[in-house]
Structures are given as structure tokens and as C-alpha cells.
Amino acid sequence: MPFDVTSLTGVGPAPSAHERRLALRARLAAGSPLVLPGITDALGARLVETSGFGAAYATGAGLANAQYGVPDLGLISLGEVADQVSRLTESTHLPLVVDADTGYGGPLATMRTMRILERAGAAAIQLEDQEMPKRCGHFDDHALIPMGHMQTKIAAALEARTDDALVLIARTDARSVDGIDAAIERGHAYAEAGADVLFVEAPRSVDELERVGRELKGTPLVVNVVEGGKTPQLELQEYVDLGFSVVLFANYLMRSMMAAGREALTHLAAHGETASRAGRMATWTERQQLFNLPAFTAAEAHYDQPWTGR
Template identity: 80%
Template structure:
């Protein structure tokens, strides 16, 4: 398993790669393992997905820092991939943000995303956002940078000003956050290709994130078009969760209607696929290795 520092370096390398980094969102260890198996370079610990899938509540800032830290610890233990963490508002002002950074860094996060909404925050593709002053967000970014002990950890600064104010305000804020030291910029919810082009042109210089929300406010485009518009990261925060939701609903409807599962065998992962995904053969080998008479080196048994 690579160290947290090695994963942070790997994420930085991926951000500087020749093409956009495709970042799938995951809500649990299963999702992280599937993303790893599929060959992705990193995963995104989605805050909305955590709220929905693990707690059954909407993305309205209801999940606590402690719950996020526990969740991230499980994710980083379950995959070799760098984990980009949605840290919402940092859970308070600059001092609270410093504590958030330290706890999530200790949990193994490769990157943290902070946003400029007031608490409690709302999903970026909802309406009625309220923002903190840009200078306050700059102070939180500065505090976050001071708090990290590993300079390889990436800081993503997101602004929701496009929804709360205007695209001009969002671009102005993003420039301010870059000046404060953010590593990556994330202008949430541009409304058109023209708006995406403005973001890509006027914020060129740092890696830029586009959040692809199926049915959301930002146009869905081929990856090459996002790249041509200047975006370095294509975030698909809840594609996996929504796909699994649909598949699970179909599976349960079948069980409720028929009382059997044998006829859907081809729509399920096999027993062997499941066990291999969770490394049962390796655990079995380790168990067999230690399930034998043992003595310390140089000591006769």
C-alpha cells in the first residue's frame, strides 16, 4: 500500500498529465475498489454521496467533521488510489479549517476541497446559496495551507458565486483564491459552453475542475471538449452512486415480484468476482501462514 505522501505525489502528477483527470465519486470502500479495478488514477470522496448513501439525508450540510474523518479513514484504508475529499466549508472559520485539514491529512486524504458557502452549505447544483466574503475564504485557504504538514497535499478551492451572484463574481473570487495559494480552482455550475470557455480562458494557469452533474446546471460534453475548454479535472461526483441506485432498485423489484434471484445471475457479480475484489485469496494465504506453530527467530519450539 503506498503511503499518504506517495499518493499525494501521484495525484499531483496526474493533475499535470497530458489529458484531463477523470475523477469518479465514491461513497464507500466498494466504490473505491471498483474505481481502482477500472483503472482510474484517483477517487473523490463525495460529500453529497456520503450524506445520501451512508446517512439517508440530502446534501444540506448535515454531516459532521467527525463523520467525514471516519469515512475518509475507511476509504484510504481500502484503496491504493489518492482520495480527494469534499471538506465542504472546512466546518467553520479559519481555525476550524486548520483542524479539519490536520484531521483529514492524518486520515490519509490526498487533497481537500474547500468552498465559500456559508454554513450550512448546499449542493452546488441546488439553488439559494449564501456565500462568505471572499476575504474570509482567502483567510481559510491561508489557514489550510499553514495547517498541512505535507506540502504535497493538494488544496482545491471551490466557489459557488455563479449561482449566488454571477459568473463575473465567480471568476473574480477564483482569482482571489489562487492569490491566497489554492492549488486547484473549481468554479461550480457554469450554465453554458460559453461560460465554461470563459472560465477556462480567464483562469488559465492553475488546474481547473468541471463538475459533471447528470441533469444538473452544467452542460455535459465529451471529455475532449472539456479539455479544449481548459479543464484539467472532470469530476463525476455521483455517477457511480446513481448507477448503483438504479441497478439496485431493478434487482429488488425483481426479487419482490418473483421471489427468486437465479434468473438474474448474469446481472450480478459472480461469487468469485466479489471475493477477489475484497482480496479474500490474499487474506486466506495470510491466515494460513500464521495458523501454524510459531516461534521467535533463534528459539526452538
């Protein structure tokens, strides 16, 4: 009897990329808040999935920091992002929202970006309106492409999709350059160009968040919660009441793991042992279960037999 290889990727058959995109669209249409944790690797993807979240966010800043040790200054290439997206979609059943920065160029480059990341399994792709090289939205000194140019890039991106279920998120960093009025104007323009979801980066106050939610009502909205950043940190229901249906915590997991890792290594450097910290790390069994060792062991035993024919 053939071995059920679907057990190697978790519980039940892995959904197709199209099914993940439909699941994400259903979550966005439902109106209930989608809490979206950011991930930088397959470990993060497994943790997010087993913690019960409905989707994960492949963070560009986190990828630059965690995989390449560089700041979020537009230093990572499309090829590097696509390779990581392929690993992430292979490691989880969740829909994956992918931060594709500026699309890595003009409209034609953006079309190629859409096709490559779609093939890698992305459920949603996020594009932003900064000039290249981009900067983290909570840094200073941004520069934007013209609003009409970004509308053209959005239209080109939509034409490049081969699966209409693939979600396009349009982000504007205009608040940091020209103020909240310009950011809202760009939001309307990007919705008109066909964006499925709008992302106004870095509103500075609750009043600005309220304006974004009220004036861009009708299109799903993302709020980016950056601990120590420029946008107020509120309770989840407060963001929902202000009109946001996607609450993004792009680098919360990475920063939490950084702090835990630093504390663990400080202890090791000071004491030269780890036994006293056994209760503050994942157990051996928890580690193996997270990565499906029992299923792989069963598969190994199944195939470690002489072939007996069909």
C-alpha cells in the same frame, strides 16, 4: 519467513499518504485529463481502482446520501467524514480527493479540518465558500461568505498542512449567487491566496465554461459533471479543450448503483427468486477477488501455525 502483508491491500506495497499526494500532483502537472469518479464507500473505492482510474473523490453529497440517508444540506460532521476517509484510504492505493464542504467553520476550524483529514490520508482537500450550513452546488438558494474571508480560510488551511504535497482545492459557488463574473473574480482571488486547484461550480453554458477555462488559465481547473444538473454535459475532450484538467463525476457511480439496486429489488419483490438474474450481478468469484479473499486466506493459513521463533 514473514508473510507479505502488503498483498492484503492489493497488488504490491500500499503507497504512503505522501506518495499518493505526489502522484496526484504529478497527474495534475502532466496536463492530461484526470477523470475523477466519486465514491461513498470501500466498495466504490475498489471498483474505481480496479477499473483503472488514477484517483477517487470522496463525495460529500454521496456520503450524506449513501451512508446517512440525508440530503446534501451540510448535515454531516467533520468526525463522520474523517471516519469514512480513513476507511477509504485503507481500502485503496489510489490518491483520495476529499470534499470537506466549508471546512466546518471559520479559519481555525478549517485548520483543524485540514490536520484531521491529512492524518486520515487525504491526498487533496476541497473547501468551498458557502456559508454554513452549505447546500449542494446544483441546488438553489446559496449564501456565500465574503471573498476576503474565503481567502483567509485558504491561507489558514495552507498553514495547517504538515505535508506540502497535500493538494488544496478551492471551490466557489458564486455563479449561483452573483453570476459568472463574480465566480471568475473569486477564482482569481483564491488562486492568489494559494489554492492549488480551482473549482467554479455550476457554470450554466458552454460559453461560461469557455470563460472559466480562458480567464482562469494557469491553475488546474475542475468541472463537475452532474447528470441532470446545471452544467452542460459534454464529451471528455470538449472539457479538456475548454481548459479543464479535472473532470469530476461525483455521484455517477452511486446513482448507477441506485438504479441497478432498485431494478434488482423490484424483480425480487415481484418474483421471489434471484436465479434468473444471475447474469446481471457480480459472480461469487468476482466478489471475493475484489475484496482480496485469496490473499486473506493465504495469510490466515500462514499464521495458523505454531510459532517457531525468529
